[in-house]
Amino acid sequence: MFESAEIGHIIDKATFDAEEPALREALLEAQYELKAQGRFAVLILLCGIEGAGKGETVKLLNEWMDPRLIQVSTFDQQTDEELARPPAWRYWRQLPPKGRIGVFFGNWYSQILQGRVHKHFKNAVLDQGVASAERLERMLCDEGALIFKFWFHLSKQQMKARLKSLQDDPLHSWRISPLDWQQSKTYDKFVRYGERVLRRSSRDYAPWYVIEGVDEYYRSLTVGRILLEGLQAALANGSQAPSQPHAAPLSLSLDKCGLLDSLDMEQHLDKEDYQAQLIAEQARLSGLMRDKRMRRHALVTVFEGNDAAGKGSAIRRVAAALDPRQYRIVPVGAPTDEEQAQPYLWRFWRHIPSRGKFTLFDRSWYGRVLVERVEGFCGPDDWLRAYGEINDFEEQLVDAGVVVVKFWLAIDQDTQLQRFKAREQVPFKRFKITEDDWRNREKWPQYREAVEDMVDRTSTEIAPWTLVEANDKRFARVKVLRTINEALEAAFAKD
Amino acid sequence: MFESAEIGHIIDKATFDAEEPALREALLEAQYELKAQGRFAVLILLCGIEGAGKGETVKLLNEWMDPRLIQVSTFDQQTDEELARPPAWRYWRQLPPKGRIGVFFGNWYSQILQGRVHKHFKNAVLDQGVASAERLERMLCDEGALIFKFWFHLSKQQMKARLKSLQDDPLHSWRISPLDWQQSKTYDKFVRYGERVLRRSSRDYAPWYVIEGVDEYYRSLTVGRILLEGLQAALANGSQAPSQPHAAPLSLSLDKCGLLDSLDMEQHLDKEDYQAQLIAEQARLSGLMRDKRMRRHALVTVFEGNDAAGKGSAIRRVAAALDPRQYRIVPVGAPTDEEQAQPYLWRFWRHIPSRGKFTLFDRSWYGRVLVERVEGFCGPDDWLRAYGEINDFEEQLVDAGVVVVKFWLAIDQDTQLQRFKAREQVPFKRFKITEDDWRNREKWPQYREAVEDMVDRTSTEIAPWTLVEANDKRFARVKVLRTINEALEAAFAKD
Numbered sequence: 001m002f003e004s005a006e007i008g009h010i011i012d013k014a015t016f017d018a019e020e021p022a023l024r025e026a027l028l029e030a031q032y033e034l035k036a037q038g039r040f041a042v043l044i045l046l047c048g049i050e051g052a053g054k055g056e057t058v059k060l061l062n063e064w065m066d067p068r069l070i071q072v073s074t075f076d077q078q079t080d081e082e083l084a085r086p087p088a089w090r091y092w093r094q095l096p097p098k099g100r101i102g103v104f105f106g107n108w109y110s111q112i113l114q115g116r117v118h119k120h121f122k123n124a125v126l127d128q129g130v131a132s133a134e135r136l137e138r139m140l141c142d143e144g145a146l147i148f149k150f151w152f153h154l155s156k157q158q159m160k161a162r163l164k165s166l167q168d169d170p171l172h173s174w175r176i177s178p179l180d181w182q183q184s185k186t187y188d189k190f191v192r193y194g195e196r197v198l199r200r201s202s203r204d205y206a207p208w209y210v211i212e213g214v215d216e217y218y219r220s221l222t223v224g225r226i227l228l229e230g231l232q233a234a235l236a237n238g239s240q241a242p243s244q245p246h247a248a249p250l251s252l253s254l255d256k257c258g259l260l261d262s263l264d265m266e267q268h269l270d271k272e273d274y275q276a277q278l279i280a281e282q283a284r285l286s287g288l289m290r291d292k293r294m295r296r297h298a299l300v301t302v303f304e305g306n307d308a309a310g311k312g313s314a315i316r317r318v319a320a321a322l323d324p325r326q327y328r329i330v331p332v333g334a335p336t337d338e339e340q341a342q343p344y345l346w347r348f349w350r351h352i353p354s355r356g357k358f359t360l361f362d363r364s365w366y367g368r369v370l371v372e373r374v375e376g377f378c379g380p381d382d383w384l385r386a387y388g389e390i391n392d393f394e395e396q397l398v399d400a401g402v403v404v405v406k407f408w409l410a411i412d413q414d415t416q417l418q419r420f421k422a423r424e425q426v427p428f429k430r431f432k433i434t435e436d437d438w439r440n441r442e443k444w445p446q447y448r449e450a451v452e453d454m455v456d457r458t459s460t461e462i463a464p465w466t467l468v469e470a471n472d473k474r475f476a477r478v479k480v481l482r483t484i485n486e487a488l489e490a491a492f493a494k495d
Numbered sequence: 496m497f498e499s500a501e502i503g504h505i506i507d508k509a510t511f512d513a514e515e516p517a518l519r520e521a522l523l524e525a526q527y528e529l530k531a532q533g534r535f536a537v538l539i540l541l542c543g544i545e546g547a548g549k550g551e552t553v554k555l556l557n558e559w560m561d562p563r564l565i566q567v568s569t570f571d572q573q574t575d576e577e578l579a580r581p582p583a584w585r586y587w588r589q590l591p592p593k594g595r596i597g598v599f600f601g602n603w604y605s606q607i608l609q610g611r612v613h614k615h616f617k618n619a620v621l622d623q624g625v626a627s628a629e630r631l632e633r634m635l636c637d638e639g640a641l642i643f644k645f646w647f648h649l650s651k652q653q654m655k656a657r658l659k660s661l662q663d664d665p666l667h668s669w670r671i672s673p674l675d676w677q678q679s680k681t682y683d684k685f686v687r688y689g690e691r692v693l694r695r696s697s698r699d700y701a702p703w704y705v706i707e708g709v710d711e712y713y714r715s716l717t718v719g720r721i722l723l724e725g726l727q728a729a730l731a732n733g734s735q736a737p738s739q740p741h742a743a744p745l746s747l748s749l750d751k752c753g754l755l756d757s758l759d760m761e762q763h764l765d766k767e768d769y770q771a772q773l774i775a776e777q778a779r780l781s782g783l784m785r786d787k788r789m790r791r792h793a794l795v796t797v798f799e800g801n802d803a804a805g806k807g808s809a810i811r812r813v814a815a816a817l818d819p820r821q822y823r824i825v826p827v828g829a830p831t832d833e834e835q836a837q838p839y840l841w842r843f844w845r846h847i848p849s850r851g852k853f854t855l856f857d858r859s860w861y862g863r864v865l866v867e868r869v870e871g872f873c874g875p876d877d878w879l880r881a882y883g884e885i886n887d888f889e890e891q892l893v894d895a896g897v898v899v900v901k902f903w904l905a906i907d908q909d910t911q912l913q914r915f916k917a918r919e920q921v922p923f924k925r926f927k928i929t930e931d932d933w934r935n936r937e938k939w940p941q942y943r944e945a946v947e948d949m950v951d952r953t954s955t956e957i958a959p960w961t962l963v964e965a966n967d968k969r970f971a972r973v974k975v976l977r978t979i980n981e982a983l984e985a986a987f988a989k990d
Contacts, residue, residue, distance in 0.1 A: 038836070084849035085793075086895035092844040097836035124619035131626040132887075139884050142877075143838035298580075341533070341592035343638035349587040354579030382637075389634050392627075400581035 001198050002191065003465075004251040004456050005153035005212035007262050009222075011255050016217035023224045024064045030231040031065050031101070037235060038099040040144040044227075045107045048152030049190070051162040052213030057152070058103055060220050061227075071096055075106040087111075088136070098144065108133050109149075109197055116193045117186055126193065130200045137206045146234045146245055147206040148227060151198060152213040156187050162214070195461045199391050202457065204384035207246050210456070221254050247380045249453040258452045259467065265412055268472035278474075281481035282321035288485060289326055289358065293492045298402045299358040301484060304366050305409025306447075307437045308419040309470045310477075314409065315360050317477045318484065322358065332363040344368060344386070345393055352397065365390055366406075369454050374446045387457040394463040403491045404463040405484050408451060409470040413444060496693050497686070498960075499746040499951050500648035500707035502757050504717075506750050511712035518719045519559045525726040526560050526596065532730060533594040535639040539722075540602045543647030544685070546657040547708025552647070553598055555715050556722075566591055570601040582606075583631070593639065603628050604644075604692055611688045612681055621688065625695045632701045641729045641740055642701040643722060646693060647708040651682050657709070690956045694886050697952065699879035702741050705951070716749050742875045744948040753947045754962065760907055763967035773969075776976035777816035783980060784821055784853065788987045793897045794853040796979060799861050800904025801942075802932045803914040804965045805972075809904065810855050812972045813979065817853065827858040839863060839881070840888055847892065860885055861901075864949050869941045882952040889958040898986045899958040900979050903946060904965040908939060 034042065044061075046054045058072055073094040082090040088108075096102030112129035115121055137147055154162060198208045209226050213219050226248070234245040251258065269277065288294065301318070303311045315329060330351045339347040345365060353359040369390075373383040394404055411419075420441075423433040440447065459465040466483045470476035529537065539556075541549045553567055568589040577585040583603075591597030607624035610616055632642055649657060693703045704721050708714050721743070729740040746753065764772065783789065796813070798806045810824060825846045834842040840860060848854040864885075868878040889899050906914075915936075918928040935942065954960040961978045965971035 041836075081849065084851075085847055086891045086897065088891050089844060089847055092841060095837060095841060097833065099836065122619075124617075124623050127626065128619050128622050131622065131629075134626075135884075135887055139840075139880075139887075140838055142880060145838070338592065341536075341594065342590060343635055343640070345634075346587060346590060349584060352580055352584055354576065356579075385634075385637060389630075392630055392634075396581045396583050402581065 001195055001202075001208070001456065001460060002153050002155075002210055003459055004259050004452070005210045006155040006158075007212065007257060007259065008214065009212045009218040009255050009257060010215045011217040011221055013217060016221060019221055023221065023228065026228055027065055027224060027231075030228060030235060031069055033235050034101070034231065035069055035099040040146050040234065041096045041098050042101040042231065043096060043140065043145050043147045044101065044103045045109065045147065045149045046103065046105050046152070047107070047109050047113070047150070047194075048211075049154045049159055049187070049213065051159055051166060052152035052154045052211075053216065053219050054105065054150075054152050056216065057150075057219065057223055058105060061103070061223075064224065065101070069099075070101045070103060072103045072105060075104065075110070091136075095140075108136070109201070113190065113193055113197060117189045123196070126196065127200065130197055133201055134203065137201075137203070141205045146230065148230060149201075149206055149208045150223060150226075151194070151208050151210045152219070153210050154213050156191075158214050159187060192461065199395070199460045199462075202391070203388050204244070204246065204381070207250060207387075207457070209250055218255060222251075225254065244380045244384060247384060249449055250456040251452065258448075259455055260410055260448060260452060263410060263467055263469050265410075265469050265471050267469045267475050269474040269478060271474070274474035274478060277478045278317065278481070281478060281485060282317070284485045285318070285321045285481060285488075288488045288492075289322060291492065293495055294488075295356050296401050296495060297488070297491055298353040298355050299484070299488065300353065300361065300397060300402055300404050301358075302361045302364040302366065302404070302406040303409065304363060304370065304407065305468070305470065306411050306416060307440055308416050308423070308433075309409035309411045310473045311362060311409055313473060314407075314468075314470075314477050314480045315362055318360065318481060321481070326356070327358040327360060328353070329360045329362060332361060332367060345389065348393075352402070355401065364406075365393070366454060366458075369458075370447065370450050373450050374443055387454075390458055391460060394458075394460070398462040401491075403487050405487045406459075406463060406465045407468050407480055407483070408455070408465055409468045409476060411470050413441075415471045416441065496690055496697075496703070496951065496955060497648050497650075497705055498954055499754050499947070500646075500705045501650040501653075502707065502752060502754065503709065504707045504713040504750050504752060505710045506712040506716055508712060511716060514716060518716065518723065521723055522560050522719060522726075525723060525730060526564055528730050529596070529726065530564060530594045535641050535729065536591045536593050537596040537726065538591060538635065538640050538642045539596065539598045540604065540642065540644045541598065541600050541647070542602070542604050542608070542645070542689075543706075544649045544654055544682070544708065546654055546661060547647035547649045547706075548711065548714050549600065549645075549647050551711065552645075552714065552718055553600060556598070556718075559719065560596070564594075565596045565598060567598045567600060570599065570605070586631075590635075603631070604696070608685065608688055608692060612684045618691070621691065622695065625692055628696055629698065632696075632698075636700045641725065643725060644696075644701055644703045645718060645721075646689070646703050646705045647714070648705050649708050651686075653709050654682060687956065694890070694955045694957075697886070698883050699739070699741065699876070702745060702882075702952070704745055713750055717746075720749065739875045739879060742879060744944055745951040746947065753943075754950055755905055755943060755947060758905060758962055758964050760905075760964050760966050762964045762970050764969040764973060766969070769969035769973065772973045773812065773976070776973060776980060777812070779980045780813070780816045780976060780983075783983045783987075784817060786987065788990055789983075790851050791896050791990060792983075792986055793848040793850050794979070794983065795848065795856065795892060795897055795899050796853075797856050797859040797861065797899070797901040798904065799858060799865065799902065800963070800965065801906050801911055802935055803911050803918070803928075804904035804906045805968045806857060806904055808968060809902075809963075809965075809972050809975045810857055813855065813976060816976070821851070822853040822855060823848070824855045824857060827856060827862060840884065843888075847897070850896065859901075860888070861949060861953075864953075865942065865945050868945050869938055882949075885953055886955060889953075889955070893957040896986075898982050900982045901954075901958060901960045902963050902975055902978070903950065903960055904963045904971060906965050908936075910966045911936065 046058070048054060062070055062072070075090060078090065091104070091108065094102065094104070108129070112126055116126045141147060202208045211219055211222055229248045230245040233247065303315055305311050319327060319329060328351070335347055348361070348365045351359050368378060368386045369383050372378045397404055420433055420437060423429040455465045455467070468476045468479050541553070543549060557565055557567070570585060573585065586599070586603065589597065589599070603624070607621055611621045636642060697703045706714055706717055724743045725740040728742065798810055800806050814822060814824065823846070830842055843856070843860045846854050863873060863881045864878050867873045892899055915928055915932060918924040950960045950962070963971045963974050
């Protein structure tokens with residue numbers, strides 16, 4: 001979930017200065033419209049890594065908008081009055097009324113995260129807290145609230161550098177409390193449990209937006225734009241409660257530097273290296289599948305990718321390493337009648353392997369948030385709730401010992417064109433290229449947005465996406481095999 | 496939640512025989528319509544006390560309807576195939592397709608309940624299980640499923656008698672496994688944790704229906720009628736997913752013997768007894784409020800009741816026992832502007848007392864499921880989700896040490912008429928009787944249904960309703976005070 005926020009997003013001052021005035025004006029206008037309509041309240045929850053810019057962002061929002069209509073609440077130590085009442089009371093008393101914006105700096109998530117990081121309780125209690133938060137937020141939304149949840153992120157290196165620079169700066173050093181420094185040590189825990197909390201509490205009605213906090217201009221523009229898009233969508237909605245104000249991509253990639261851009265598409269392997277490495281990785285996989293520790297696990301791999309990215313041939317190279325009794329390849333196309341008569345995930349559940357076995361999905365449950373989203377086969381209500389449902393589904397697999405490895409095979413547009421043309425030339429490959437492929441190609445930008453959004457919303461610590469640079473098929477095949485092997489070894493090591 | 500199912504509901508054979516044919520025909524018709532529409536699947540979950548008629552009911556449903564379109568699944572010991580896969584797999588593979596009915600005999604709830612009763616884990620893990628169930632069910636409903644959850648109930652005495660009679664009957668004794676008998680010992684635990692599970696997983700889209708299992712005719716007609724009403728509501732709904740098929744009251748009271756009927760309205764106190772008991776209970780309350788254990792608690796009482804049932808005067812008798820610094824009376828009328836700009840529960844949260852203090856609510860958050868429901872001030876979507884929200888709210892209070900005592904002051908229609916007329920006679924009481932009161936009186940049956948439904952859905956072990964027979968005001972006042980005192984003493988005893 002944090003991948004997009006560790007890329008090193010940067011926006012230069014000139015771009016920022018050019019964009020800021022229009023953004024401010026639009027935000028202010030939305031704010032007054034919010035007040036005029038008086039239909040719903042806006043609640044902004046801020047969490048994340050120390051030093052990632054939470055405070056600066058709140059300051060900026062107050063500068064940009066009318067601060068009389070924004071109410072900022074901090075929740076540090078509980079007051080006597082708060083301690084004498086149920087824990088939720090402190091939040092209720094600070095809720096913004098309809099027409100206003102409330103910023104909760106520290107909130108129910110900070111509280112349960114701190115508790116878990118400091119080992120006051122275990123995951124079951126953390127999950128109880130998340131479930132309570134979910135109920136509270138769903139109720140607030142049902143009662144007409146628009147909720148934005150921002151997680152300000154820094155990679156570990158970025159955080160260390162940031163804290164150091166702040167400490168060295170006499171104007172800023174007062175900000176660094178001992179607690180912050182201590183957090184540097186507990187960074188890993190904070191991010192691990194943070195990921196669990198974000199994964200379980202990201203829902204269609206209130207998803208988490210993860211913001212890379214290093215660059216001030218990027219951070220500020222991104223938060224401003226997300227708020228603006230959500231506000232405008234909710235204000236445009238005629239009905240009582242705002243619906244689907246969070247349909248915009250989680251990462252706006254304002255610097256035109258999304259996850260897919262950050263790939264080095266030049267990577268390749270020459271034939272000799274390829275053959276040596278391929279054989280080595282295939283042997284490794286074959287050994288791992290026969291390892292007795294495999295009896296406690298099952299393996300599921302998901303292959304998604306651009307058309308002609310080489311999914312099929314990658315799958316064949318994986319399968320070549322295996323005993324046919326151990327694995328099954330499930331090609332996912334249009335659902336059968338029987339499948340259509342069931343909930344969406346049913347057709348995938350039926351192919352979940354038993355322990356010791358391996359299922360390779362050639363396309364997968366991600367169809368709903370890729371092709372179905374882009375082609376309009378389902379509405380935003382459906383694909384937006386699918387992210388949460390998919391994360392729940394994969395958590396159930398992983399909890400039961402299933403190792404889940406997900407690949408997006410990425411090629412660039414030129415490579416795709418070459419391969420399409422080549423397929424048309426070769427008689428026995430002609431079946432592989434259809435009108436649909438050409439049509440999909442025209443929707444390249446929409447697919448691209450859907451892919452990045454999918455990765456942002458479903459790449460989790462327990463089931464991360466691996467983006468595979470697939471312009472060079474040899475490179476891609478070896479990377480796929482190696483990633484599977486590493487995932488299996490990591491799972492065995494944890495037993 | 497189990498009160499309505501411990502009344503001793505009975506329907507005689509003649510009534511059953513008269514009603515059965517029409518019910519069967521209607522169910523069969525609904526079943527074929529379900530198949531013809533093919534828009535959604537029906538999932539029936541069965542849980543509850545051993546011997547309460549789960550098995551007999553399934554048998555009967557198969558007799559009544561077309562068994563080719565019903566698929567019954569039992570989930571006892573996991574098979575080898577199931578053990579080798581994630582726990583949810585066994586449920587997914589048995590899901591009924593659209594157009595069909597699936598009966599899950601034993602299901603995700605039985606599993607977590609057994610685990611908790613046998614101390615395999617604590618409440619936090621139980622709650623994790625409930626949260627997973629909630630997500631699964633919400634997703635199934637979003638994907639077009641209609642879920643009925645039935646809890647077949649027996650009081651402890653009823654269960655013992657039932658198991659004994661089955662054991663003595665040579666035709667039935669094979670049914671009683673050692674496990675059942677053991678459960679007789681663990682009845683209390685089963686009911687306690689069952690209540691927790693039901694309370695937390697009863698949601699508007701899939702509430703629990705609690706069925707008293709003693710009388711075969713009552714049980715069968717009730718289940719049949721609930722299924723029929725829900726099915727017809729869902730089938731009549733034109734949109735993709737069935738919406739609000741569960742708006743009918745949880746207890747249909749087919750024997751015209753609801754909770755309110757089961758009250759002995761003749762109860763009364765003569766003046767002498769009244770004064771002695773009133774003073775004694777007031778002194779007891781005064782002492783309890785000054786007890787040092789009160790520092791760990793707060794007290795919240797809710798007064799609801801028929802118009803002219805004597806709420807105000809009962810509240811005054813309670814308040815008379817108290818130091819004015821300790822308590823606050825909150826009369827709940829139409830919300831203020833400020834309150835209307837907030838989520839519904841906000842206006843009550845603001846009056847939650849701090850530790851050591853006592854708030855008396857004269858009418859309360861139950862307004863949404865009483866007056867707002869009956870008068871149509873809010874839609875079914877709102878009042879149906881309110882039950883779950885209210886249970887969550889009260890759980891938060893109780894978890895924080897707040898003692899929650901809820902009264903419904905019940906009078907009969909004649910008594911109300913007398914009091915209305917008396918009020919009109921006395922000049923200084925005339926302000927107490929308005930046009931509204933007369934209008935409400937015309938809606939007596941609707942209010943009655945709303946009250947019984949409210950009690951069924953929100954009378955919980957942690958915050959039970961007390962129905963007060965209030966035809967005799969003296970009796971009612973003493974019962975109110977005594978109930979508060981007992982609740983405080985019970986809370987202190989648990990510390």
